[in-house]
Amino acid sequence: MFWMARKIPGPPAGVLRMVGPTEDVFAKALAVQREYGNTVRFWAWPVVNVTISEPEDLEVFYTSPALQHKPAWICDMMKPILGEGLVTLDADDHRRHRRAISPSLHLEILQGFLPLFEQSARTLCAKMAVHADTGMSFDAQPMLGAYAAEAICQTVFSDEWEPELHAIRDKFVECQLQASRVMFYRVMRPWLAWDATFYFSSRHDEYYEAASVFETFVSTVLSHKMKQLERGVLGTPGKRRAFLDNVLTCPEGKQLTREELTEELKTMSGAAVGTSMDFLCTFLLVMSIKQDVQDRIARELDDVFGGSDRPIETADLPHLQYLECAIKESMRLFPPTFGISRQATQDVKLPSGHVLPAGCIVGTVPYFTHRLPRHFPDPEAFRPERFLPENSRGRHPYAYVPFSAGVRNCIGQRYALMSAKTATSTILRRFRVLPALMGPQRLEDIKFVVGISMAVHGGAPIRLERRR
Numbered sequence: 001m002f003w004m005a006r007k008i009p010g011p012p013a014g015v016l017r018m019v020g021p022t023e024d025v026f027a028k029a030l031a032v033q034r035e036y037g038n039t040v041r042f043w044a045w046p047v048v049n050v051t052i053s054e055p056e057d058l059e060v061f062y063t064s065p066a067l068q069h070k071p072a073w074i075c076d077m078m079k080p081i082l083g084e085g086l087v088t089l090d091a092d093d094h095r096r097h098r099r100a101i102s103p104s105l106h107l108e109i110l111q112g113f114l115p116l117f118e119q120s121a122r123t124l125c126a127k128m129a130v131h132a133d134t135g136m137s138f139d140a141q142p143m144l145g146a147y148a149a150e151a152i153c154q155t156v157f158s159d160e161w162e163p164e165l166h167a168i169r170d171k172f173v174e175c176q177l178q179a180s181r182v183m184f185y186r187v188m189r190p191w192l193a194w195d196a197t198f199y200f201s202s203r204h205d206e207y208y209e210a211a212s213v214f215e216t217f218v219s220t221v222l223s224h225k226m227k228q229l230e231r232g233v234l235g236t237p238g239k240r241r242a243f244l245d246n247v248l249t250c251p252e253g254k255q256l257t258r259e260e261l262t263e264e265l266k267t268m269s270g271a272a273v274g275t276s277m278d279f280l281c282t283f284l285l286v287m288s289i290k291q292d293v294q295d296r297i298a299r300e301l302d303d304v305f306g307g308s309d310r311p312i313e314t315a316d317l318p319h320l321q322y323l324e325c326a327i328k329e330s331m332r333l334f335p336p337t338f339g340i341s342r343q344a345t346q347d348v349k350l351p352s353g354h355v356l357p358a359g360c361i362v363g364t365v366p367y368f369t370h371r372l373p374r375h376f377p378d379p380e381a382f383r384p385e386r387f388l389p390e391n392s393r394g395r396h397p398y399a400y401v402p403f404s405a406g407v408r409n410c411i412g413q414r415y416a417l418m419s420a421k422t423a424t425s426t427i428l429r430r431f432r433v434l435p436a437l438m439g440p441q442r443l444e445d446i447k448f449v450v451g452i453s454m455a456v457h458g459g460a461p462i463r464l465e466r467r468r
Contacts, residue, residue: 004347004357005048009036014043015190023457025450026338033368039354044190047073048360051339053368055375055398056351061364062398062406064348071343071361073193077186080211081179083218084260085267086411097264098411100255104246110414111314112241116154117419118311120147121426128431132464137436139459141281148276151419152269156243157221165221172217172269179210180274180453184338218265222258243268272412275336275453279416280423281460282334283327285446287428288435288462290382294428297323298467301429309429312422320421323428325384327420331402333382333443335366338450340404366401367454375399382443429467436461 011017011032018028032040038053052061061067068090075088082088086097124147131138153169182203192198198207222244229248247253247261256264287294300322305312341363348356356362371379375396376386385391403410410416427433439461440446447457 001048001357001359002043004355005041005050005360008039008041008050008354010041010043011036012043014045015049017042019189023447023449026448026454029365029450033365038368038372039350039352044361046190047071048357049341049363050354050356050360051363051365051368052350052352052354053364053372054350054352055369055372055396057354058364058369058398058401058405060348060350061342061362062401062404062408066344066346066348067342067356067362068406068408069343069345071341073190074187074341074361077193078183080208081183081214081266082270083214083263083266085264086408087267087271094408096255097260100252101247101264101411103250103252104243105411105415107414109241109243109246110418113155113415114312114314114418114422117151117422118426120151120154121423123147123150124423125426125430128427128464129466132431132466135463135465137439137461137463139461140284141277141456141459144280144284144460145273145277147423148273148280148419151276151423152273154242155415156265156268156272158225158242158244165224168217168220171213175210175213178206179214179270180455181449182207182210184450214266214270215262218262218269222262222265226258268412272416274455276416276419278453278455279331279336279420281456282446282454283330283420283424284427284433284462285440285456285460286330286333286382286443287326287433289440289443293326293382293384294433297326297428298432301425305429312425317418317421320425321388322384323421323425324417325387327417327424328387328400328402329382329384332370332376332386332400333380334446334448334454335370335402336453337366337402337404338454339363339365364401369398370400370402372399380443431464432467434463434465436463 017032018025020028033051033053039057040051042049042051052058070088070090079088086094086101089097124143127143128140149172153172185203186192186198186201186207192201198204201207225244225248241249244265247256253261287297300320304316304319341361344356344358344360344362346358348362350356370376373379376399398405403413403416435441448454449457
């Protein structure tokens, strides 16, 4: 493996080139990609890591049977927090879990979540209104994190919370904001893969505290739901049900044991909250800078809602076309997920000419792929029009992959887009977003801290004005 990988360009120091504070990882990754090109090899004993970016290579990455296995040593470092769910499972277990979960994320069920998204978004706007009245700069990140976590709690677990569950839910919401960073800290340091060495890390206690909070929250809520199911309270006809209610009552969901369902719930909540929060932070910062785009979105919202304060409805979503284009363009420039990895089970020849040796870890960073000029001319410019139907026609299907692709694509991407459209439309109907006086004034001023998702460094400083 090491002998074959020597032909692929990469830094002599290997993964040590990337070690350092998490806020520096992103800049280091950019420097390496610019120096060595779109296919880069990193020595990372006891394996070799190869990062690829070309869409033609990604088509092989996402579709080849030899590249569908998750790297065990990376997944083992994520499982205590994220659980053994769709993100970390392989082969038959992955397919079985996906078949069990997919029916509960059907479009008709997702449409039933819209009032819950709306309710959470209105709560968020009520908190924001206090800052709009002062005109002062503030960090929106904690509010957006609370929205993302609240939306997950309402739609995945339940829209009705018993008083005794409130404290544990609040602890779970608080923990979500740090879990992603501590996981990435460990993943980026191969020598911490062994528990014996990680025990001496300064992040050890924080890591296992987050794992304990995830386990306690999910197990407690699941036990509560199981008791409701035994009493016949769960699954009342005509009542809107959360994702967990659907899984517990549909035939497909019964394929999962209680332990397996617990792991999947940890995965869904852990993966969704961080990426949703980070996307909303980035989007509002972009809107504060791109006032012309924000004005066009506001005109579209006026056309759809007529200047009223009525709740958003399912029928409104297809008419928010330019808003959806702006969301997609934000995910192109600043994709929520930093990287995706697989382990090659045999040698794989890429269209670019490189050979991936069996056993190596193969990774892709959407940020790099989304900036290839031959697919996105003037790639650093923010142009939502790129995603209008007439402009997307003919684009390589693997040139834009914010939700991964292939058989392991993100099962919750429709959920994520519905949540994003609801939150952003609700905010922009009520407020004009302005740049903070000491915040980013240009897109290139937005800096990132890399975790399991890409988070804005320094939070999301903005100002708000009420719209008439």
